[in-house]
Structure formats: C-alpha cells, structure tokens
Amino acid sequence: MxxxxxxxxxxxxxxxxxxxxxxxxxxxxxxxxxxxxxxxxxxxxxxxxxxxxxxxxxxxxxxxxxxxxxxxxxxxxxxxxxxxxxxxxxxxxxxxxxxxxxxxxxxxxxxxxxxxxxxxxxxxxxxxxxxxxxxxxxxxxxxxxxxxxxxxxxxxxxxxxxxxxxxxxxxxxxxxxxxxxxxxxxxxxxxxxxxxxxxxxxxxxxxxxxxxxxxxxxxxxxxxxxxxxxxxxxxxxxxxxxxxxxxxxxxxxxxxxxxxxxxxxxxxxxxxxxxxxSKEEAYDYRYFPEPDLVPLEPSEDWVAAVATSLPRLPADRRAAVAEASGLPAGSDAVATVVRLGLDHLVDAVVSAAGPPDAPSVAVRRLANEVAADPEAAASLDPASFARLVGMEAGGALTAAQARTVLKAIMDRGGEPEAIASELGFEAMDVSDLEAVVEEIISAHPDEWSRFEAGEDKLTGFFIGKVKAATDGKADLKAASSILRNRR
Amino acid sequence: MTAMSRRITTEGRISAKEVAHVARLARLRLTDEELERFAEQLGAVLEHARDVEQLDTAGVPPTAHPLPLVNVLRDDAVVPCLDRDEVLAQAPEVEDDRFRVPRILGEAP
Known part of the structure; x- marks a missing residue:
C-alpha cells in the first residue's frame, strides 16, 4: 500500500x-x-x-x-x-x-x-x-x-x-x-x-x-x-x-x-x-445463461402501466417549484424545498392566489426557516402558511416580522393574523409611514440633499433610521419607495 | 465461458492449459492425464459447435432458453422458511446461530 x-x-x-x-x-x-x-x-x-x-x-x-x-x-x-x-x-x-x-x-x-x-x-x-x-x-x-x-x-x-x-x-x-x-x-x-x-x-x-x-x-x-x-x-x-x-x-x-x-x-x-x-488475478466469472430461469419479456402494457403509475420525480418537482416561484430550477432554495418534500406548501400558496411574488417569498421561507426544523415542517398547516406568506408578500408584515410569526406557528401552532396582532405587528398605515419618513428627512437635511443629488448609497442610512424609529414594524420596501418618490 | 467460446471457434480446439485454467476456476484438481483426456473430449464438443457454426443463421434470433416460455413469475407472498435448528444441523460448524467458516483470505470480488 x-x-x-x-x-x-x-x-x-x-x-x-x-x-x-x-x-x-x-x-x-x-x-x-x-x-x-x-x-x-x-x-x-x-x-x-x-x-x-x-x-x-x-x-x-x-x-x-x-x-x-x-x-x-x-x-x-x-x-x-x-x-x-x-x-x-x-x-x-x-x-x-x-x-x-x-x-x-x-x-x-x-x-x-x-x-x-x-x-x-x-x-x-x-x-x-x-x-x-x-x-x-x-x-x-x-x-x-x-x-x-x-x-x-x-x-x-x-x-x-x-x-x-x-x-x-x-x-x-x-x-x-x-x-x-x-x-x-x-x-x-x-x-x-x-x-x-x-x-x-x-x-x-x-x-x-x-x-x-x-x-x-x-x-x-x-x-x-x-x-x-x-x-x-x-x-x-x-x-x-x-x-x-x-x-x-x-x-x-x-x-x-x-x-x-x-x-x-x-x-x-x-x-x-x-x-x-495480494495476488492480482483477473476474475473470470464464466457467465452463462441461467438454465433454471426463462427469459423475461415484459409486455408493452406492463411497461406502459409502470410509466403511468410513477409519481412525479424530483427533477419534475423542482421544475414545478421553479415555474411557480420564478426562481431557477438549479437554485439551492428550490432543491431544498423538493428534497425536504415541502412543495405542497408552495402549491398551497399558489392556490391561495395572493400577491404575485408570494410563491417566491414562500420558497425563501421554506428553504430557510421551515427547512431548519423538519419536524415542525411536517405538521405545518398549509392554509396558515399560505396566509402568512400572503401577509409578507402584500406588505402587511415585514420580512423580520414574518419570520417571527412563522417561528411561533411552527413552535406552537395558531393563526398568523392572531399571532401578528398578539405580537403588536400591526401593519403600519402608509400615511403613518410617510409621516415617519418626513420627520427623518427634516432631522437630517444634509444627508437628504446629498441623497437628492443622487448619492444612492444613502438609502441605507435613511432605511436604518426608519427601522429604528418604528421599532422594526415598518415595511422597509414601502419605506424605500416613499424615499425614491419623495426625491 | 463467453471469452472461451470465442477462443474456441477461432482455433477449433482446446489446450490442456485451458482445461487446467477452467478446472482451477471450478476448484477441481485434475491429474495431467485427466487434463489431456478432457482436452480431447472438450475438443470434440467444440468441433461439433464449429459444425453448427457453419449453418446460415442470419435472421434466426438467438435462443435464450430451450423452453418456449417467457415470464414465469410468482406473486410476492411470504411462505414459511426452514427451521433454523434444522438448517444449522447441516453445517460443519456453528457459532452464534451462524455458519462458522475458516478464515477468509480476501474481500468478496
């Protein structure tokens, strides 16, 4: 050796x-x-x-x-x-x-x-x-x-x-x-x-x-x-x-x-x-036809019956999840969802016909939070999951809030709306959010003029201020579109 | 066997050395005299195969089995097995309800 x-x-x-x-x-x-x-x-x-x-x-x-x-x-x-x-x-x-x-x-x-x-x-x-x-x-x-x-x-x-x-x-x-x-x-x-x-x-x-x-x-x-x-x-x-x-x-x-x-x-x-x-000797297996067994010739009907009875295979399921979510079939998130058999939860979100990006939000939540706890994933109620994803995709919950609510549902069950309100995750009204943004702009006139002049990286600065001012309850996507429109 | 039959049909006879090789693979100990005798006998069998090979078999599908049967199948249903004591009673040596065999000299092929 x-x-x-x-x-x-x-x-x-x-x-x-x-x-x-x-x-x-x-x-x-x-x-x-x-x-x-x-x-x-x-x-x-x-x-x-x-x-x-x-x-x-x-x-x-x-x-x-x-x-x-x-x-x-x-x-x-x-x-x-x-x-x-x-x-x-x-x-x-x-x-x-x-x-x-x-x-x-x-x-x-x-x-x-x-x-x-x-x-x-x-x-x-x-x-x-x-x-x-x-x-x-x-x-x-x-x-x-x-x-x-x-x-x-x-x-x-x-x-x-x-x-x-x-x-x-x-x-x-x-x-x-x-x-x-x-x-x-x-x-x-x-x-x-x-x-x-x-x-x-x-x-x-x-x-x-x-x-x-x-x-x-x-x-x-x-x-x-x-x-x-x-x-x-x-x-x-x-x-x-x-x-x-x-x-x-x-x-x-x-x-x-x-x-x-x-x-x-x-x-x-x-x-x-x-x-x-220790001694290399090419094996000679002397293969010869087994005289005690007759040939095997499956009929066309049998072959066809096998083909039609096969369930959807992983590659087809990945293609379906990719198609529904718009994510690449070769992405890790899609592969994870299929490997863990979570695609029925994507189907539930698609059936619920919520906001257009709900299926891709669903795949992200499934590949991250849900995949991390396979035991709880198995008993996750598809309807509750679909409503939660709808709330996140529709802007009623921020990503961070949605993760918290999802964890609560997986830990102890319950309805996403009830858990969100119990945690004080009420959707912040757009006019309230606008008011917060206005206040922040007035408090930071220098940064605002630089942002107005095209310094895009200051978006992060303002979003950070919004996050802090609203205790994480603001929809940050909505906040950045308010900032862009205001400019 | 396949490799050997190819060799046979080209040369038409089998040497004592080839008989010794096949005998070794089958764990048969043969004397020199037996090797010569079996080489001759097997040669006659191969001679016959050569005769058959002269026939025009174009368009004749290869025969996989002499019986005109295919798909002899059974249902996947459990039937009683042998009693273990009876099975092990046939073994030269037994240990822990298993067949005890001498030291194995190499990994399975």
Missing amino acids: STVDRDRPNPSTDPAWEIVIGLEVHCELRTATKLFCGCRNSFGEEPNTSVCPVCLGLPGSLPVLNRTAVDYAMRIGTALHCRVQPSQFHRKNYFYPDMPKDYQISQYDVPINADGWLDLPDGGRIGIIRAHLEEDTGKTTHVGGGGRIHDAAHSLVDYNRAGVPLVEIVSAPDIRSAEEARAYVDELRAILVATGASDGKMEEGSLRVDANVSVRPAGSTDFGTRCEIKNMNSLRSLGRAIEYEAARQMALISEGGTVAQETRHWDEGGGRTGSMR
Whole structure:
C-alpha cells in the first residue's frame, strides 16, 4: 500500500488534473420476499431464520422470479429514462462463503434496463449505462483481529440477506468530482425512494456505492487506468474515498509510476484506500445463461402501466417549484424545498392566489426557516402558511416580522393574523409611514440633499433610521419607495 | 465461458492449459492425464459447435432458453422458511446461530 501525504492539495481543485468517476449503486428492493424464493426480505431478523432450500443453494431447488421485484426494477429503469427491454438471467460463478450456491444470479449482456440518464439539481446530466436485477449475498461477520477480515481468526455467515433482490445501477463515467458524485447519489436515492422501490437507507446497507475512479491531465479525452473503490457506507465516506484515491493516482503518475487496475477497499478509520488482493488475478466469472430461469419479456402494457403509475420525480418537482416561484430550477432554495418534500406548501400558496411574488417569498421561507426544523415542517398547516406568506408578500408584515410569526406557528401552532396582532405587528398605515419618513428627512437635511443629488448609497442610512424609529414594524420596501418618490 | 467460446471457434480446439485454467476456476484438481483426456473430449464438443457454426443463421434470433416460455413469475407472498435448528444441523460448524467458516483470505470480488 503506498502512502500519500495528507497535506496534498485538494485534487478536486487542482486545475492540472481531471477526475473521472463512474458509480455502481446497489439498491435493495422493498419487496416482501426474496428475488427467487418466498423467504421474508427484511432487515434485522434473527440470523438464518429467513432461509430456504433455494436461497441456501441446496441441491434440487429451483428459483422462481418475484413479479414485484421485476415491477420495481422497471420503475427504477423508467424513472432513469432507460429503455425497458426483454432480458435474461446469467450465472456469475465464483467461490465465496457469503454465496452458498457458488454463483450469483445476475443479468449480463441483456439487462432489463439500458441507456438512460439522471439530471442533477444543478442542471448536469449523468448517463446511466444499465440498471439490472440480481440477488444479494449473505452477511459475514469476522471474529477476532478487531473484526477486520485480514486479521480475523474465522468468520460467521448469516444467509438472511442471500437472495434479497437488488437493482445495480451503473452510471457512465460522466462524474467529475467528489462533490458531483455525492450529488448523484443523493439525487439517485431521492428517485429510488420516489419510485417506491427502495427505502434509500445507506446506513442499513439498502444502498451501497462502489466508485470507479481514474485521473487524467486536464484537457485529455483519453481515460486513465481506473481503480474500483468499495466499502464506502455514507455519502461522506464516498467523497473522502474519491478525493483520497484521486490524490493517490495523481501522486503516482507525477512520480513516474503507473496506476494498476485493481479493486481497492476504503478504510474509514485510516482515511485511505488499500489494495484488496495480494495476488492480482483477473476474475473470470464464466457467465452463462441461467438454465433454471426463462427469459423475461415484459409486455408493452406492463411497461406502459409502470410509466403511468410513477409519481412525479424530483427533477419534475423542482421544475414545478421553479415555474411557480420564478426562481431557477438549479437554485439551492428550490432543491431544498423538493428534497425536504415541502412543495405542497408552495402549491398551497399558489392556490391561495395572493400577491404575485408570494410563491417566491414562500420558497425563501421554506428553504430557510421551515427547512431548519423538519419536524415542525411536517405538521405545518398549509392554509396558515399560505396566509402568512400572503401577509409578507402584500406588505402587511415585514420580512423580520414574518419570520417571527412563522417561528411561533411552527413552535406552537395558531393563526398568523392572531399571532401578528398578539405580537403588536400591526401593519403600519402608509400615511403613518410617510409621516415617519418626513420627520427623518427634516432631522437630517444634509444627508437628504446629498441623497437628492443622487448619492444612492444613502438609502441605507435613511432605511436604518426608519427601522429604528418604528421599532422594526415598518415595511422597509414601502419605506424605500416613499424615499425614491419623495426625491 | 463467453471469452472461451470465442477462443474456441477461432482455433477449433482446446489446450490442456485451458482445461487446467477452467478446472482451477471450478476448484477441481485434475491429474495431467485427466487434463489431456478432457482436452480431447472438450475438443470434440467444440468441433461439433464449429459444425453448427457453419449453418446460415442470419435472421434466426438467438435462443435464450430451450423452453418456449417467457415470464414465469410468482406473486410476492411470504411462505414459511426452514427451521433454523434444522438448517444449522447441516453445517460443519456453528457459532452464534451462524455458519462458522475458516478464515477468509480476501474481500468478496
């Protein structure tokens, strides 16, 4: 294992290099049973209680494909804009204790879904090469040596997970930074959850990510030799592993070395990747068609039914919020509103048909104050929220007052009008506000003449005076238009 | 297998070295005599594949399965699993209700 200086500059920002990343995401499907047998598919059961002759690979047992798993796979493929096509299963042969049959049933040259794409919130598009069905393996626990495989005395195997349905989603090598990789997984997770196919829980292993990482001189169109990185169990480790691995490869090449194509293991504690095999031997999986399973050819009706039953996906929801509010679909505020599932509150504001900028005010409040308290957000009454936003957008409440009222509603519920009047946030009458402005102008004749002469930056000075004189109750937008009109 | 079949159809025979490679992948220990014998037998099978390859199959779709069936599916309904004691009774060694296996020499591929 080569060592890398940890103080090396961040590879994502080094302009001399480009990182090329493709991700393989394994997603466990939320079916009631396994892919090829009727054993329960559930996390956290007692060891080896959800097993049968099929998933234990006992002689003479035969697999039968789960219809719901196929349906979920088609939902995922459709949501990723893939072509849903006739497919078949293959055996991937290798020996490992977590796989009692000594082969994994997977899909090889004809996957159920091919050639799609995923749009990132910032507008980037990542190609999807394929999204195929396969079965999961059992779970090993290593005993002794601190639980690490290489130092363990022996291992224990629980086959509850063996045969659980997975969809493996393979991206094109279109990702260019650790940050973009995290954004891709985040968006993919949101899509998977939206389709109903997955619970998206990375910490329970429902979503597992492997990264193919290579580097090349900036401007080059050839791909460098890639390494496959495994064992990242959070978005944070994914980002760290990619940055470490890219820096390792850059250092290796800079020093005149070459990158060996290999699988490397991310060590979370040590913050580095290490080679997984002492002896490099290209794996020969001897794929061949699974003779116990007939081809899968979803009918046109089935494919169409899947497409029409999909809910609105995050990208479409962002477009809708952007359209309603006039904010860019790629903005953080819009992305936050959709990620936290707050778009129904924007819809409520749109339905209330208040002032024209009410929807954009709503998105700001949702992305800031409401997003900060997801628990209270879940029980926020859409009608009250819409009225509050209407009051702010209409000038009856200042931004600061609206924030205070919103916080009160989220903390203890109630009607925005009642809370505003309880807090003394009565709308200041325009003629009262004009009177205040006049008083301030008379008190500061020098500043006023400079402002009249065109010194615009004095707006801030006068607004500050208005704010102080009115104890924060004045609508400052109205005050500045009074100032401009008076000039 | 796919890589191998490509090799076969171009050369038309299989060497003892290739048999040894496949045997190793299948964790089979074969004697030199067996390697030679299986190379010859497998060669005959491949010879036959070569004969078939002479046929004009343009316009014939690839056969994915000998049975004229597609979409054999079951409903996603839970059925009773095996009793754990019975399952583990078959295991050479058991610890903490799990199958105990010897030290594993590398990460899963």
